[in-house]
Amino acid sequence: MTTTSQRPKKAPFPVEFYRSAVGKKWVMAVTGVIIIGFAIAHMLGNLKMFLPDVNGIPDMDIYAEALRSLFSPIVPEHVMLWLLRVGLIVAFLLHVHAAYALTIMNRRARQTDYQAPRNYVAATYASRTMRWSGVIFFAFLAFHLADFTLGIQPAAPETWEHGRVYANFVAGFQRPLVTAFYVIAVSLLGIHLYHGAWSMFQSMGVNHPKFNAARRVAATIISGVIVIGFIAPPLAVAFGYLK
Amino acid sequence: MNITLQVWKQEGPDRAGRFATYQVDDIEPEMSFLEMLDILNERLVSQGDDPISFDHDCREGICGTCGVMIDGQAHGPQLGTATCQLHMRKFRDGDTITVEPWRAAGFPIVRDLVVDRTSFDRIIEAGGYITVDTGAAPDANLIPVPKDVAETAFDAAACIGCGACVAACPNGAANLFTAAKINHLNLLPQGQAERWARTEAMVEVMEEYFGSCTNHGECEKACPKEISIDFIAWMNRDYVKAKVKNRRLMGQKA
Ligand code: FES
Numbered sequence: 001m002t003t004t005s006q007r008p009k010k011a012p013f014p015v016e017f018y019r020s021a022v023g024k025k026w027v028m029a030v031t032g033v034i035i036i037g038f039a040i041a042h043m044l045g046n047l048k049m050f051l052p053d054v055n056g057i058p059d060m061d062i063y064a065e066a067l068r069s070l071f072s073p074i075v076p077e078h079v080m081l082w083l084l085r086v087g088l089i090v091a092f093l094l095h096v097h098a099a100y101a102l103t104i105m106n107r108r109a110r111q112t113d114y115q116a117p118r119n120y121v122a123a124t125y126a127s128r129t130m131r132w133s134g135v136i137f138f139a140f141l142a143f144h145l146a147d148f149t150l151g152i153q154p155a156a157p158e159t160w161e162h163g164r165v166y167a168n169f170v171a172g173f174q175r176p177l178v179t180a181f182y183v184i185a186v187s188l189l190g191i192h193l194y195h196g197a198w199s200m201f202q203s204m205g206v207n208h209p210k211f212n213a214a215r216r217v218a219a220t221i222i223s224g225v226i227v228i229g230f231i232a233p234p235l236a237v238a239f240g241y242l243k
Numbered sequence: 244m245n246i247t248l249q250v251w252k253q254e255g256p257d258r259a260g261r262f263a264t265y266q267v268d269d270i271e272p273e274m275s276f277l278e279m280l281d282i283l284n285e286r287l288v289s290q291g292d293d294p295i296s297f298d299h300d301c302r303e304g305i306c307g308t309c310g311v312m313i314d315g316q317a318h319g320p321q322l323g324t325a326t327c328q329l330h331m332r333k334f335r336d337g338d339t340i341t342v343e344p345w346r347a348a349g350f351p352i353v354r355d356l357v358v359d360r361t362s363f364d365r366i367i368e369a370g371g372y373i374t375v376d377t378g379a380a381p382d383a384n385l386i387p388v389p390k391d392v393a394e395t396a397f398d399a400a401a402c403i404g405c406g407a408c409v410a411a412c413p414n415g416a417a418n419l420f421t422a423a424k425i426n427h428l429n430l431l432p433q434g435q436a437e438r439w440a441r442t443e444a445m446v447e448v449m450e451e452y453f454g455s456c457t458n459h460g461e462c463e464k465a466c467p468k469e470i471s472i473d474f475i476a477w478m479n480r481d482y483v484k485a486k487v488k489n490r491r492l493m494g495q496k497a
Pocket residue numbers: 299300301302303304305306307308309310325326327328403
């Protein structure tokens with residue numbers, strides 16, 4: 001245990017703020033919002049798998065190309081995409097670092113656990129497995145990037161080809177094991193968001209009797225929509241609807 | 244009624260503890276949980292055995308001295324009730340009841356079911372007060388307080404500092420206690436002068452002893468005064484504001 005005087009003072013504001021646990025939770029909430037925003041955009045993009053070809057080119061491939069040349073020619077090609085990617089990576093790293101640091105803090109706060117079984121009243125399965133669902137999903141992301149973004153064998157299908165997103169998608173999810181892993185990972189994300197998308201309101205102090213009840217509803221809808229939206233296209237491939 | 248008790252016995256702070264089993268016969272359902280422990284202790288002493296140490300004072304649910312884990316729940320199975328207000332009629336004849344002290348690094352065990360809650364005093368010392376001129380009592384209602392504000396502040400002030408929130412929290416966090424104490428004063432006009440200094444100081448002292456909130460909501464259900472976790476959100480909001488405002492105030496110093 002440290003005393004107040006030992007706390008290093010007058011670090012730059014963001015450092016000083018992040019040093020506190022309440023600050024870290026606030027950062028986790030804000031980065032959570034960013035990641036949810038990305039997840040929704042990504043999910044909507046995936047639904048383009050269901051759209052018909054345009055002039056013989058899959059709509060998905062056109063969309064992917066448009067992402068690469070976002071805001072071009074105002075900014076050079078790929079610049080906007082990379083700005084978004086860097087922002088997302090920073091958000092992920094902060095989210096994971098804060099979670100790690102707070103987990104250490106919480107372990108220290110209860111060095112000896114209860115010796116008799118606990119009887120939880122309010123904590124949900126989702127809230128108590130945040131660390132597990134988060135870590136497993138993070139491991140899935142590494143595989144997922146190798147599979148589709150980078151095309152690294154053996155994660156990626158043998159026919160993987162840069163820019164041919166539709167074909168890669170179909171080849172990827174024609175492998176039942178990959179589809180199963182994907183469905184499990186997305187379900188874990190849904191469980192993570194069921195608690196996270198509610199919890200972030202509390203961490204940021206977004207609390208008002210007028211809309212407090214709606215926060216739980218919003219979190220449930222967000223996690224439900226994300227899970228269904230992400231799972232639909234791969235299952236359509238797995239069951240042969242998309243070829 | 245007859246019950247079997249499994250109670251945590253530990254001779255001192257650094258001693259290894261264990262569960263001891265006691266058979267407690269002929270208990271009246273009207274007895275409070277602590278009265279049942281009194282009877283057991285009287286019997287133990289008359290047999291020349293070591294009695295069970297536990298904390299208690301008012302026995303009417305207002306001082307916050309009592310508090311143990313009963314069957315894995317802080318203050319036992321009845322919501323909104325301190326251990327001293329829990330009655331044996333909540334249990335059934337023949338039940339086995341497990342009793343364990345609060346467990347948190349910020350609450351070291353003194354003996355058996357007694358823990359040291361000095362860390363809560365440290366949090367209060369950091370800012371759980373207002374500064375006023377002493378002297379003759381001021382006139383009543385000199386400072387008008389809107390009714391809703393007064394009631395919400397009172398809901399926060401209902402905290403008796405028993406530590407059930409920390410005990411129930413899977414993270415060993417004291418956010419509900421600290422939030423109740425901060426908001427009790429931050430909501431009222433009398434608390435405004437020190438609002439931002441208070442919030443920053445109390446949160447940071449809290450974090451020296453306790454864990455970090457992950458919004459499980461267990462504390463709210465364990466609290467004998469049913470204090471809402473809404474106060475935690477408000478504390479978080481005030482903490483972020485305090486970090487900015489206190490810096491600005493610092494800059495105003497010559
Ligand atoms: S003994 Fe005072 S609250 Fe229980």
